[in-house]
Amino acid sequence: MSTMSDDVTTLAEIKARVLGFAQERDWEQFHAPKNLSMALAAEAGELMEHFLWTTSEASRDAVKEPVKRAKIEEELSDVVIYAIEFANMTGIDLAAAIERKMAANAAKYPVEKAKGRADKYTEL
Amino acid sequence: MSTMSDDVTTLAEIKARVLGFAQERDWEQFHAPKNLSMALAAEAGELMEHFLWTTSEASRDAVKEPVKRAKIEEELSDVVIYAIEFANMTGIDLAAAIERKMAANAAKYPVEKAKGRADKYTEL
Amino acid sequence: MSTMSDDVTTLAEIKARVLGFAQERDWEQFHAPKNLSMALAAEAGELMEHFLWTTSEASRDAVKEPVKRAKIEEELSDVVIYAIEFANMTGIDLAAAIERKMAANAAKYPVEKAKGRADKYTEL
Amino acid sequence: MSTMSDDVTTLAEIKARVLGFAQERDWEQFHAPKNLSMALAAEAGELMEHFLWTTSEASRDAVKEPVKRAKIEEELSDVVIYAIEFANMTGIDLAAAIERKMAANAAKYPVEKAKGRADKYTEL
Numbered sequence: 215m216s217t218m219s220d221d222v223t224t225l226a227e228i229k230a231r232v233l234g235f236a237q238e239r240d241w242e243q244f245h246a247p248k249n250l251s252m253a254l255a256a257e258a259g260e261l262m263e264h265f266l267w268t269t270s271e272a273s274r275d276a277v278k279e280p281v282k283r284a285k286i287e288e289e290l291s292d293v294v295i296y297a298i299e300f301a302n303m304t305g306i307d308l309a310a311a312i313e314r315k316m317a318a319n320a321a322k323y324p325v326e327k328a329k330g331r332a333d334k335y336t337e338l
Numbered sequence: 339m340s341t342m343s344d345d346v347t348t349l350a351e352i353k354a355r356v357l358g359f360a361q362e363r364d365w366e367q368f369h370a371p372k373n374l375s376m377a378l379a380a381e382a383g384e385l386m387e388h389f390l391w392t393t394s395e396a397s398r399d400a401v402k403e404p405v406k407r408a409k410i411e412e413e414l415s416d417v418v419i420y421a422i423e424f425a426n427m428t429g430i431d432l433a434a435a436i437e438r439k440m441a442a443n444a445a446k447y448p449v450e451k452a453k454g455r456a457d458k459y460t461e462l
Numbered sequence: 463m464s465t466m467s468d469d470v471t472t473l474a475e476i477k478a479r480v481l482g483f484a485q486e487r488d489w490e491q492f493h494a495p496k497n498l499s500m501a502l503a504a505e506a507g508e509l510m511e512h513f514l515w516t517t518s519e520a521s522r523d524a525v526k527e528p529v530k531r532a533k534i535e536e537e538l539s540d541v542v543i544y545a546i547e548f549a550n551m552t553g554i555d556l557a558a559a560i561e562r563k564m565a566a567n568a569a570k571y572p573v574e575k576a577k578g579r580a581d582k583y584t585e586l
Numbered sequence: 587m588s589t590m591s592d593d594v595t596t597l598a599e600i601k602a603r604v605l606g607f608a609q610e611r612d613w614e615q616f617h618a619p620k621n622l623s624m625a626l627a628a629e630a631g632e633l634m635e636h637f638l639w640t641t642s643e644a645s646r647d648a649v650k651e652p653v654k655r656a657k658i659e660e661e662l663s664d665v666v667i668y669a670i671e672f673a674n675m676t677g678i679d680l681a682a683a684i685e686r687k688m689a690a691n692a693a694k695y696p697v698e699k700a701k702g703r704a705d706k707y708t709e710l
Binding site for chain 4: 465466467468469470471472473474476477479480483486487488489491492494495496497499500502503506507509510512513516517518519521522524525531534535536538539540541542543545548549551552554555556557558559560561562563564566567568571573576577578580
């Protein structure tokens, strides 16, 4: 039975699930920020592996094929689970941090300058 | 004014913010799954850079130093922002996907076998 | 004065340079395989950052622009320097390992099956 | 029969092997710099996976266990093979680029300042 969904689930609820999973297994001892940052990056690598040789445009359709899609959902979940456990272990309020970062990004990439351009802010 | 926090913010709210940011800048054209997976992995690399030469144990304290902590919060946010935009562009319900993945993980790592052990499930 | 070039430089010569650099700075204490694998992956992330929003085809030309090319050469060098230091610290003969891996790859991807196809060997 | 080893093999010889492998399979069409940078980073992630939950110190011994060592040699080879193919596809003289980068690193990390310290050059 699925009880979590983006519409109703807060980050705090996911954090609690992820923390509980680690605590039940006595895994907090392994979850140093250094280790979690590595695990996160390794999972990000696995997500990328689905798109190595396809073009960017073709990757939009590739994610629709059911078997591939199920695997991609798993890799993406692994990435976010480690990001959330990193937030757990370091006491970071992730939603607040994201809001601050997006405000900083908005200042670096003002709409009138950045619209339709993929350039780095230093080159706008 | 900060309005988002883990206690009250749902993933759908963060998704909407991240999507709005991209749409205002006409950036969806760049946000193919392939490209987002790369950006996510590159940001994961930047998060790791804070912990390259420290021991795992020392990394628990390293995240408490205020200047470093502010940067780490930014890198972690970047990772999650790209993960969320990936979910936006592919129509993935992230909370539901995480719940499914955690159920699969629980089956691979039963508490009685995995407790206190960092081994891969194939070696338990 | 440049003295190294692909045509004449052996891996052993590069290994010795990289090792000497670390030894002069008393850095071998930091160069545990775990740490070097992270540094390598972080540098790989920096190399990717040059290609996030470009198409694969356009990336073939992007590497020709002189300023960008100089940076890309630096990122690629960083990756290989860490790979070589990893080989130094673990006593791996890199050329021999590459030869073995290429023989394994040739068995997984026989020319007649793999020609012109980007599929994983499990799907050929 | 093994014919390559670090003592005698030049980078040009490895480049030729790697290029020949791709050409026989008509894979150059897939080997855009963007794609190769992703493949390289994904393989770097696989190398890291061997060291996620071990301490840095323990990783020095972990690489000596024969079964694990064989896998680590394969992952390291994959990383370097993609780096070399990147150099092939972009016409980079890797040994010369490494020599230039090491000269730049020596300027950023002078022995008298950097000795025994893992700090970034901006903090020396």
